[in-house]
Amino acid sequence: MTARIIDFLNSRRPDGPCLVVDLDVVRENYLAFAHALPDTRVFYAVKANPAPEVLALLASLGSNFDCASVAEIDMALAAGATPDRISFGNTIKKERDVAAAFARGINLYAVDCEAEVDKVARAAPGTRVFCRILCDGAGAEWPLSRKFGCEPEMAVGVLEHAHRSGLRAYGVSFHVGSQQANTEAWDGALASAAGIFHTLAERGIQLSMVNLGGGFPTRYLKEIPGVENYASSIDSALKRHFGNRIPETIIEPGRGMVGNAGIIKTEVVLISKKSDSADDLRWVYLDIGKFGGLAETMDESIRYPIRTAHDHDEKTPCVLAGPTCDSADVLYEKAPYHLPVSLSIGDEVLIEGTGAYTTTYSAVAFNGFKPLEAYVI
Template identity: 45%
Template sequence: MLTHPVGSASCHPRAPESPFLVIYPERVRANFHALHAAMPAARIRFAVKASPVPELIRALDEEGAEFDVASIGEIELCLALGVEPDTLCYGNPIKKAADIARAYALGVRRFAFDTEDDLLRIVEHAPGSEVECRFLASAPESRTPFGTKFGCTPGEAFRLLVRARDLGLIVGGPYFHVGSQQLDPNAWRIGIEQAGRITEALADKDIHIRSVNIGGGLPIAYADPAPGVAEIAAVIDAAVTEFLPETAELVVEPGRALVGSAGIIHAEVVGVRIAPDARRWVYLDIGRYNGMAETENEYIAYRFVTDRDGDPVDEAVVAGPTCDGDDVLYQRTRVLLPTTLRAGDRIQILDTGAYTASYSSVSFNGFPPLTVHVSGAERE
């Protein structure tokens, strides 16, 4: 495996210290092509937060992606890599006036919002920009749900987009996100129908939207199966034909679907013991705080590969290395691991390209953040 750490051009002479994440940019390109083939008319906007790795941003920029950025840090990262500011959308509805002003000064002209306060801040600090208003779609819960943290009611989205036009902004259009790792294709149909109603009401006010942003949420298969991109795209296509005007462009904003399958975490078993409750605990050198944040509530069930695969297996509780009682990856999810597993054994955690390294804490309990290595090879 030829890898080099992110931010460094030098090749790594030997396996890096465990744990580490290997990212395969060629897989990201393949995922981009597959999504583009399934939704040829859609603008694809990569949610940088899923994996802010320079090599991936460069690769996706070359492929023609746009970028959803959540902070000044992500904006500066993209710009430093040569991404044009007009391909960026500051999509986080939670931002300070100073952040909007800084983004505008850096050339960003597209923003998402979901409150009147944020709209007024955009009017003041990013005049003339294009805006997308995020509403809370009545979609079923996803595996890692946002709850009601983001999005106004559809009625409020209509009112705020009229106000945006009246205050001199360019109306992009309605925007929704059905929640990350959304397993029900019908969720997008529900959101698109609601976006269509907002669009119709806007047309009555002589406001003709440019786009409908159908967010991220496209799932990948982890230990559990997930509907494929073609199946979801067919549902989206039918809903777009039924509910949206032909002139509206479709924007899709994936994170996980582009980068999730493009990463493998390499970790190590630190210890195995039978706890007083008679359950077998397997402790890894990676846990909730250095990359496995999405095991919170056991939302995402990752797949493990060990050097002892093929030996008899039994159930295990899988835990991280810190002294924190919450640093347990799985205790309700049924995880089967070889009974022969021992301290020092290597373990791979598959499809860990999304929301792992970027979630890793700076140094909780003194454990360093997850390092990332970029591979020039194809992922098997």
């Protein structure tokens, strides 16, 4: 919650749900990462929030960019990043998209299997690839499946294949799980990465880089460790596993860069009960839900802080739901949300920590509702 956002909402009074992002907070976050990890290059995960103003600010501050698609690469270029500051970090790429990235000068690609190496070797010959390895993600709030990465043993073969295919086997990446509260989570993956460096060195292939991925949390309801805690823990783990041959490192913060920079303004559309029974829960319906930008409430994974003008009043548990005619559009029900008894239909509600993974998740027109509006200030 920043004074600039409150001022904006009070003066502009936008109609309908909207996200407001404060660039000052993004700047602070970037500088905190750069300060805490001075030897690590920051690749902002564009997918978290690709607003042109956010990308332009980060480009001007010296950030690099982790892009998931050619469209994101074009956004990063348009924001002022040069191709050497852009990684095509999606392990699932069409070969024609690799070719399009290569034509734009992109020289760093993620892979996690030999078939993906083959695409890069054909469509972006001579470029650098890093292999993503699986990581158990324990301690993370937004669960990571086994979708990306391969077992570390297999990564050796993938990188060797890249080397034989004329690519530069550049490094190893992993992701410890989004909204990772455990500062030690990087240790196990760094041990695996060091093992891969070692095995490949014995085969004459010198890797250069470890991509430490994202996972840096933003503050929702619980306190989180500061960036400097992550930095010192990662620094120790690097020394522990790589000794005096510390590799080049990069990080890919997304949520940690923009999450706390944004607030969604929403409105109470309806408050009701399902029966006349006195102990029945209230249902509070907002004008934004799972399909309007709050997709990360899926399985009630991310629990956002919610502010109302009545927060000094007594609070009772509520089911919180979105406005669409989809019965799955319920935000919190298994763990009801405590909201003030004096909350009324028409009241404004602020949802904090919504700068990441909201606007772009929003459905194009479900139920005829417009996608989430965003204002970057």
